[in-house]
Amino acid sequence: MKRVILLAISLFAVSSLIFAQENYQPSKENLESREWFQDAKYGLFIHWGVYSILGDGEWVMNNQKIPVKQYERLPSFFNPIDFDAAEWVSMVKKAGMKYITITSKHHDGFAMFDSDVSEYDIVDKTPYGKDVIKMLKDECDKQGIKLFFYHSQLDWHHPDYFPRGGTGSGFTGRPQNGNWDNYIDYMNAQLTELLTNYGEIGGIWFDGMWDKKNADWRLAETYSLIHELQPGAMIGSNHHVKPYPGEDFQMFERDLPGENTMGFNQTNTISALPLEMCETMNGTWGFNLQDQNYKSVKRLIQTMVKASGYGANFLLNTGPMPNGEIQPENVDTLIKMGKWLEKYGETIYETRKGPIAPQDWGATTIAKDGTVYIHLLELKDENLLIPSLPEKINSATYFTGGEKVNYSETDYGILLNIPKEKQENYDTILTIKM
Incomplete structure (x- = not known):
């Protein structure tokens, strides 16, 4: 049995407010991280988990309505023996990218790191048995790439994620009861592990609040916890509304800042915080065997340029295959973009939004x-x-x-x-x- 981490929640709970870390003043380290982030301009998003086995994207559990007991069989098939952290990071550098954001836990609740508060993780439940997050972080440190952790607040697996939200309901087989506070304690315990076991990280990239918009997410507590453990770590949340106090950058899912062609962005607010736009190479985030609708190198470069014109970073996604390799089509695109940046990078890196806002031309x-x-x-x-x-x-x-x-x-x-x-x-x- 793994030991249970008991969080001294009161140490970090500076506010009882649901939606904000009120009166948050970023530390010197955090402000330096924000400046670095805005200079970096370009990163790789990685959506990788046991869902890659089914080759139908990261939402496969919800979309195919797979009950928890059946989904729990997937980890026993997950053995990414071709995963090579050095190869991944070297490719990122050749692509001209400055940081990586990887899924530490997605909506399916499966942790891609060695967690002490749950055995539902890659070390305990897969034949591979290794902590890929640790391996990737060590290699990032060697090659000078910053690592951010995506972490899902939504969890289709955990019984205490209750009342159920707008997704993952009616098919999972979970009991129709649970203790919400226990779930938030669990989430904060796993975040504590990520913030204390892997050295200095770039930040936490949250996703999933939109599943339960009116829930008491205890954000003040969670944000205080992160800023206390790592003052330089940046917090962003893909909640699709204007940033809450305590957040350090604002993100836009598959849209340029202020746009809403995908229907996700629910606010016209473009804050004064550092900005980031995330985008897919095809139409899905996780590995999808049938999605061959790849965006051209030209389209992706032009999107990156327009994002830079708004002062926003461009976080471009890949969904590695279950064997641990990144799709050759994606690698080819990234290397071509890297070649372009070798020549034109000074017009993107370390720049800020220009005097003329992006337009059709x-x-x-x-x-x-x-x-x-x-x-x-x-x-x-x-x-x-x-x-x-x-x-x-x-x-x-x-x-x-x-x-x-x-x-x-x-x-x-x-x-x-x-x-x-x-x-x-x-x-x-x-x-x-x-």
């Missing part, structure tokens, strides 16, 4: 020295009128080649003349000095 980013980059993503012909910049232009050159750009500043904006031979496939970038 493209976006702008601004470097710390005041250089403005105009990213022309869609050019229908050789002339384009864009909004005026805040100051008069001193020089305008092509990022590639350094030749002068033909332009004129008018009362209606800046009229650019970009000959066909100067137009690049993904992004024609202009360097502006003012």
Whole structure:
């Protein structure tokens, strides 16, 4: 039997409020983490769990209505002998990414780390028997990549996740009773493990509050716990509404900040916090055998550019296969994006949102020295009128080649003349000095 961690909850519970860590003041370490995060701009999202065995995405338990007792058989088939943490992290670096966010526990409740408060984890329930989170964290430390942990607040497996929410109900076979406070204690205990057993981490990426919008999630307690254990760790939550006090970055699921084409984003608020947009390479997060609807390299690069134009990071997802390998199609895309960033990365990394908000034609980013980059993503012909910049232009050159750009500043904006031979496939970038 594993020992039970008894949390000294009162040590961290500084507020009884349900939805906020009121009066939260980020630490010096946290503010430094926020600055690093905004400089990093690009990371890999990894959705990996026992659900990969079924090849039908990370929601397979809910979508196929698999009862808990049947789903609990999956771990005995999970033996990712081809998992190579060094290979994963090396690929991330070649892709030009600066951090990884990996699922420590998804909605199915199965922990991909060695947990002392539950035996429902990769070490105790799989023939593989190794802590992949530990292996990945050690390799990230060696290669200089930050690691964030995705952690699901929603849990389709735990009996104390009660009353049931909008998903995972009616088929799991769990008793129709439970102690909600016990569940939150359990969640906080697992978070304590993640925050104390794996060294310094980038932060916690929460998901699942939307399943029970009106529940007492005891956020003040959980957020205080995280900030106390790791003052530099950043907290973000995919709850689709404006950030609560205690959160350190705001995320947007499969949409650029302020947009809602996917129907997830329930607020028009774009906060002053660091921003992040997450996106899939096909249509699903977890490994899906039949989803071959891969986005093109051009589309993904242009999405990353527009995200940067909003000042947001781009967190691009892959769902590794059950054997521990990342799909070759995904690796190919990531390496091609990395090649593009080798040449154009200075117009993305360490920049902030530009003086002209992203539009159909493209976006702008601004470097710390005041250089403005105009990213022309869609050019229908050789002339384009864009909004005026805040100051008069001193020089305008092509990022590639350094030749002068033909332009004129008018009362209606800046009229650019970009000959066909100067137009690049993904992004024609202009360097502006003012």
